[in-house]
Amino acid sequence: MVRHPEPDPVGPGQESVWSYPRPPSAQVTGRRVEVSLGGRVIASTGRAVRVCETSHPPVFYVPAADVVPGVLERAAGSSWCEFKGMATYWDAVVGGVRHPSVAWSYERPAAGYEQLRGALAFYPSRVDAATVDGEPVRAQAGDFYGGWITAEVVGPFKGEPGTRGW
Numbered sequence: 001m002v003r004h005p006e007p008d009p010v011g012p013g014q015e016s017v018w019s020y021p022r023p024p025s026a027q028v029t030g031r032r033v034e035v036s037l038g039g040r041v042i043a044s045t046g047r048a049v050r051v052c053e054t055s056h057p058p059v060f061y062v063p064a065a066d067v068v069p070g071v072l073e074r075a076a077g078s079s080w081c082e083f084k085g086m087a088t089y090w091d092a093v094v095g096g097v098r099h100p101s102v103a104w105s106y107e108r109p110a111a112g113y114e115q116l117r118g119a120l121a122f123y124p125s126r127v128d129a130a131t132v133d134g135e136p137v138r139a140q141a142g143d144f145y146g147g148w149i150t151a152e153v154v155g156p157f158k159g160e161p162g163t164r165g166w
Contacts, residue, residue, distance in 0.1 A: 004166055008154040011022070016154050017055055023083045024053035025062075026113055033060045035122045036129040037102065038094030043067045043122065049115050053083075055158040055166045057140050057147030060132065061105075061119035072120070075101050085110040090120060092127075102126040104146070121146055 007018040010157040029050045035043040045066035051059045075089040090103040104122040124130040125139035128129065132150050140147030142159035149157065158166050 005156050008156060010154055014152050014154050017052075017057060017157060018155075020052040020054045020056070020112045023112070028050045028115065029060075030062075031133050032131075033062060034129075034131045035062070035098060035127050037092055038097060038110060039128070040050075040094060041068075042071045042092060042094065042127075044119070047117075049119055050115075051121075055152050055155075055163075056145060057149045057157055059074075059121050059146055060148055061116055061121045064105075064118045064120060065087040067120060072103060073098075078103075081106075081110075082117060084113045099126065109147055124148055135145050 001022045007016045010016050016030045026049050029048055030046055033045050033048040034041055043062045043066060045062045047063060049061040051061065066086040071092050071094060072090040073093055075091045077089055079087045081087060084106050085108060087104045088107050089101045090105065092102045103122045106116045109116045122130060130137040132147060132148060135150050138149040140149060140157055140159045145159045147157060
């Protein structure tokens, strides 16, 4: 049996990732989300989809129309999410430099996640900067998950060594 950790204390204006649902929720938010790479903003939106799942920091999906045209190119490989379906990966090419697998999407999302179609989630660890309402985002630990950690969320967060079974 896998033991989950004790949730960190929640302060004013904060939420615990341990109160997030499983299966994950997906809701459009009016918060300003921006992603920068190679010295330029490559994605900016006020209509991202915020996905929240137990033990994970939120992930923000940016509508493709709010990503700079021509920056993303399909990358090799894919992965499977038991809730959202098959993920497609994307490289970014900025200033002639290829940045591998900076984002992922669900081209044909599973039932219940249709609003993710045509939206891209960026790995904060693979871009120069990601912000939510101007606040810099910290990347979730590990090389698989792409959660966006801000001051409003507390963990502990999945991704650290020993957390795979959470």
